[in-house]
Amino acid sequence: MATATAPPSTRWIGSRKLLNRGVSSLRTVPRRVVVQVKAGAYSDELVQTAKSIASPGRGILAIDESNATCGKRLASIGLDNTEENRQAYRQLLLTTPGLGEYISGAILFEETLYQSTVDGKKFVDCLYEGNIMPGIKVDKGLVPLPGSNNESWCQGLDGLASRCAEYYKQGARFAKWRTVVSIPCGPSALAVKEAAWGLARYAAIAQDNGLVPIVEPEILLDGDHPIERTLEVAEAVWAEVFYYLAENNVMFEGILLKPSMVTPGAEHEKRATPETIAKHTLAMLQRRVPPAVPGIMFLSGGQSEMEATLNLNAMNQSHNPWHVSFSYARALQNTVLKTWKGRPENVEAAQKALLARAKANSLAQLGRYSAEGESDDAQKGMFVKGYTY
Numbered sequence: 001m002a003t004a005t006a007p008p009s010t011r012w013i014g015s016r017k018l019l020n021r022g023v024s025s026l027r028t029v030p031r032r033v034v035v036q037v038k039a040g041a042y043s044d045e046l047v048q049t050a051k052s053i054a055s056p057g058r059g060i061l062a063i064d065e066s067n068a069t070c071g072k073r074l075a076s077i078g079l080d081n082t083e084e085n086r087q088a089y090r091q092l093l094l095t096t097p098g099l100g101e102y103i104s105g106a107i108l109f110e111e112t113l114y115q116s117t118v119d120g121k122k123f124v125d126c127l128y129e130g131n132i133m134p135g136i137k138v139d140k141g142l143v144p145l146p147g148s149n150n151e152s153w154c155q156g157l158d159g160l161a162s163r164c165a166e167y168y169k170q171g172a173r174f175a176k177w178r179t180v181v182s183i184p185c186g187p188s189a190l191a192v193k194e195a196a197w198g199l200a201r202y203a204a205i206a207q208d209n210g211l212v213p214i215v216e217p218e219i220l221l222d223g224d225h226p227i228e229r230t231l232e233v234a235e236a237v238w239a240e241v242f243y244y245l246a247e248n249n250v251m252f253e254g255i256l257l258k259p260s261m262v263t264p265g266a267e268h269e270k271r272a273t274p275e276t277i278a279k280h281t282l283a284m285l286q287r288r289v290p291p292a293v294p295g296i297m298f299l300s301g302g303q304s305e306m307e308a309t310l311n312l313n314a315m316n317q318s319h320n321p322w323h324v325s326f327s328y329a330r331a332l333q334n335t336v337l338k339t340w341k342g343r344p345e346n347v348e349a350a351q352k353a354l355l356a357r358a359k360a361n362s363l364a365q366l367g368r369y370s371a372e373g374e375s376d377d378a379q380k381g382m383f384v385k386g387y388t389y
């Protein structure tokens, strides 16, 4: 039986036991339900942080590539993967004048959280001055999941509480944990359960240490399946994620989601229009995501810059119970990198390119974007089979 002090998950198990005794026992469930809201030390702050990130016309710039992935970005413009080059690139992005008008948060890799500009100003301070909340990638990447169908699981729970506490001291106010689900590999029930449980444990730990968790089970674009299959898998994955988030007493008002859009597999014979993608994605979210969640910040997943913006715009043609916005990496960085080419004389033009993409997505968040005048680069897809982040 429920008591005033029992944690919510214990109460839930208690009621289940009663329900399992048969329909007649339903009448024995006490009428007065004690509603408990878990009030952690950071509850109010978490709600405020999530709200400020999910503010109208703004979204997240994801630049949390691990050193290895950042190396791939730099190699694409002929640069070596040195700390100096990573710093120069991040400086270009994070010191873009006026970025805070369209960008509410920036997800950083650990190296960047502790790094400074070449003039010695901490990147975190640049962000706060620009009205952008610093965030931090806290997962430790994917490894093979034994007993599954060639699937993976995400590492990083060991020591996570102390790392989160340390990141908070450094100025981070939100966190990201990305795990993946592969449709061509099944997905197996084991992989989905592991992904959901890991995300929920991470979310509870991040909240306990003052960081708003971004919950990101990326359903990879890989595969030749139709959009209906993606919808089916996405519904199953998010059902499981919310089941475990609730079981871990995560406060929904203090989280943000980072879903993949519901699209056909990248190798499917037919492309879908932004309207079709919006219809399927919003159907999935409406069926699975409680309105207590303040923001849905989509990943771009290998879509072209323009596709990602058009799809977001289509989703904001209707009134949604949550802020529906972006947390793009590739779809915000592609043209920037190509414009910069590693040359100091191109920094200003590259920053203008970032601002243009950020503004386009800001308009899409408000449902007011038009693709007129977009460059050829913005229309080029960036899908890479089996992409690792």
Ligand code: 13P
Residues within 6 Å of the ligand: 062, 063, 064, 107, 176, 178, 216, 299, 300, 301, 302, 327, 328, 329, 330, 331, 389
């Ligand atoms: P993309 O927008 O490139 O898919 O990035 C996803 C991501 O998780 C970055 O934080």
